[in-house]
Amino acid sequence: MNHQLIDNEEAKQYEFHIEGQTPRIEYIKTKDKIYLTHTEIPKGLEGKGIGTALVKQALDDVKKKDLTLVPLCPFVALFIKRHPEYKALVLKGINIA
Template identity: 30%
Template sequence: MDVTVQDNPERRRFELLVDGEVAGFADYRVRDGILVIVHSEVDPARRGQGLGNVLAEQTLDTLRERGEKIVPACPFFAHYVSEHHEYDAMLVD
């Protein structure tokens, strides 16, 4: 199984691709130079495989590499960040 995450700026979301097919996404909005992650989901048929964690990790790693500041408004991303303190420096109150 080939799993990647890529930014799709036209749709304002990061897409989780499994074998080339979109299996999940994380929607975002940019406000005042801050990226707000507003919603994420994984295809119900793909749940239980850890793909949500892959989506969160790769999305956050990409944003950190870009030097982005974020607000994880999505409950899943907020929980993920609360357990992975390596992303603390990216957070905006």
């Protein structure tokens, strides 16, 4: 399952378009940091790995853009905990328990 990540800067969110629905991760961007604040997967798309795919692609984009990540969303923080290769993106001093 490969969905196209869209960085919707106007809406301040990363999103997929699936079956007329929009799973998304809301963010706040500053010059060199990105705060991932909230992940939302529409009912009916839950439990299909879409949230995980969305977080992975969003983090890959953060890495590509060389931004420092502040994961305020618990779902994103849990993903990073399970995939420590993404810890290098996180702002120094933030502990993901």
